[in-house]
Amino acid sequence: MTRVLLVPGRGEPRPEHWLRRWSAANPHHTWAPEPPGPPYRVDERVAALHAVLSAAEEPAVLVAHSAGCLTVAVWASRHTGPVRAALLVTPPYVGPDWRPGPDDPPDSFVGEVPRARLPFRSIVVASRTDPYATVEQFHGYARDWGAELYDAGEAGHLDAASGYGPWPAGERLLRRLLDGS
Template identity: 70%
Template sequence: MTRYLLVPGRGIPFPGHWSRAWVRDHPEFRWAPEPPGPPYVAADRVAALHASISATDEPAILVAHSAGCLTVAVWAAQHTGPVRAALLVTPPYLDPAWAPAPGETVDVFIDQVPRGALPFRSIVVASRNDPMTTFEQFEAYARDWGPQLHDAGAVGHLDSRTGFGPWPDGERLARSLASPAQP
């Protein structure tokens, strides 16, 4: 059985969020880590993801939402492990030149998003009307990270607030990553 590790974003997903349904309904889907809620501390999230990935030699498919996608990018820049692929759902865009102002307190988490190619197969799920990322910025992540770009249409941030409880298309995308890549 393939293991799917769900990497949460900044906050705790609402009870109707698609990720909660996947964990509830499918034993092969597990949190990495259990959604801790804010504040988002990158080092803690990356360490928890690394512990989850390293818990066994069985290859994992990572399914990350929002800031969880950035956790995956940071993890991949710092670690290796048995990861077969990743589904990166609506990552928030941080400009490569962005830096917090002196003395600015932010619960953003990293000073820079890694922009190198990920060492495993991946799909970035892009929205046409995400409030945090333009479609062109999703395309920039796809160019930098080297994944396939999936245009999900006008789906907001693909969260409960924008009408997504169940998301069967997303589950199909995640499960497609368990198959060998097509040439």
């Protein structure tokens, strides 16, 4: 059996967010970290993801949103483990000149996002109207990580504020990763 691990972004997903809905509808999905929520400190999030992955030998598919995608990229640059695939939904662009915002802890993300090819199958979901990355930046992540790029259209940040509670297209992408198709 393949585990599904939900890797949240920097904030706590609201109850109507698709990640929360997937968690509620699928009690076998596991949060990494549990409970999901602020503050976002990349080293703590990577350690939490590694702990959950190391707790069992069965393979996992990671489903990450926003800063959770950065957590996955950093984890993959430091660790190995039973990851079969990852769905990376709207990763924010963090360039060399990025600085934490006023609501971010100063150590929320330090350094550059790893850009090496991921050692597992992955899909980067891009939005043409995301406030945290351009289409070109999504293409760059997908190219560097060796990921398939999925164009979600004009979907904002694919969060509750953008109208994404239910997200059937995301469920289909997850099924593809689980089925290996």
